[in-house]
Amino acid sequence: MSGFDDNPFVEPVDVNPFQANASVGAASLAKQQEELEKKAAELERKEQELNKRVKENNWPPLPNFFPVKPCFYQDFEEEIPEEYRRICRRMYYLWMFHSATLFLNVLGCLAYFTAGSTTHGVDFGLSILWFVLFTPVAFVCWYRPVYKAFRSDSSFSFFFFFFVFFFQVVVYIIQTVGIPGWGNSGWIAAISMIQVNLAVAVTMLVVAGFFTVNAMLGVILLKMVHSKYRRTGASFSKAQQEFSQGVLTNRTFQSAASTAASSAAQGAFSRN
Template sequence: MSEFDHNPFAQPAGDNPFNDPSVTQVTNSSIEPVDQYNPFPGHPTGGLASNTTTAATSPYQPAVLQPSTEPSPQVAAAAAQANLLRQQEELERKAAELDRRELELQSRGPTGKQNNWPPLPRIFPIKPCFYQDFSEEIPPEYQRVCKMIYYLWMFNCVTLFLNLLACLAVFTTKATYGVDFGLSILWLVLFTPCSFLCWYRPIYKAFKSDSSFSFFFFFFVFFCQVVIFVIQAVGIPSWGNSGWITAIGAISAINANKAVGAIMIAVAILFTMCAVLSVVLLKMVHGLYRRTGASFQKAQQEFSQGVFTNKTFQTATAGAASAAAQGAFQGSN
């Protein structure tokens, strides 16, 4: 009957796969679940749970934005005043810089270069008026003659100064030479700048730009200078020149001072050297002039172009024409 007590629909015990010892060993093992798995077992704070715990237990508190306070009117006014003072200082600095640049531009010549003649110290109130550079502006074939004319001008200035000293020395011995002493001062003050402007600068410009007009102007003025050198070397009495006649007269006079006579003779020799050198240089410049191809027609063209393109001449002509037109219009009315 025991066979009838057996349930035919019950699953046999040996057929349950989960009752296999190998499966039950794995399911009952102490392996940690996936959500508790730490991929960084060596790291003390590894894993998602550890990071979450650390972030939750962090001692730092979140930043709190402090409410902004508006500055008082006094502080705002002081800041605005400081800003205005800073802007004013900046404007004054820029104005000073512009003034300095303007002065530099005014001191530059027509070529845009810094004037270097006369070579005066920077603390001197008078600034250089001309730019001069033989090696840069004068062609090599003309530099020697141009420098010789420049040295002649300097030699003439030294001679005029010594002539003043000679006339002063003879005036101290004889009061009748007072006119010569006064005229010697006038010649030194007059001829020193005029000779530079009237015959040295024209020949410098002529060699620099091959200007026919400058050549003709130099020839005319320098020929007059040669005549003046000859007159000074001759030494006409009461003309303010310690030339040969004046020097010989002072030596041959009764109770003549030998030292004063020697000074006057030396000045007469210097005037003679000036006259001789001026004649030699005049011939040298004329020889160079003939090789440059300059002519009187070119000089006329340069003069006319220079006059008609001059702004001062144009302004004066326009003013004269306007005045004449206004006068004619008023006369017709």
């Protein structure tokens, strides 16, 4: 009976299989395009997050309008392991106390100069030099090395710190003594002013006390850092290895070595 249901007078409908396949293919391509766009957007978002995570120098903390920008990056919570964080902070506080003492020493030597003889002007001049010079030098030469040592467990940084900081402790002791003419308001210089001007003597004695605290803290923290160093597994051989690797990967050293090698090769060729 199915044959009678068909109308013989109606034109048969042509179904194009290729048109149906094209529609499916277009939908598939659109879906793939949408997925690719989503992946591209996700990659762009991740790239932006990584760019935000790039560490920008944050020390010293200067205002944005200041022409000089920060020179170092420092973050105890992020970079220093928890077991070394306290001692590293203490070294930073010692540097701050060191800088404040040198500033007070300038004031003490100024009082020493104004109340004493004109020869004390040398002490005042040297005290300014010590403040301007030893404040940044101490930060770069012994605080930053110990920070790097605890941050990356660097044997070379540990040994560099111990070498420099030992001399820093010796300098603290000399400053505490207060030899006249050396630019330090220590005990000898302060006591010599008691009979001359009591107010100036008291000012200088306070500075001498600050120098004494610096020396004591220096010895204590030196021992504490050494005890932490012994637990890190650092050694002199590792320090030598780190130094040699640092030299070999230094671009200046590489260019100098290549220049020397090419000069030697040219000399040998010209002799032949």
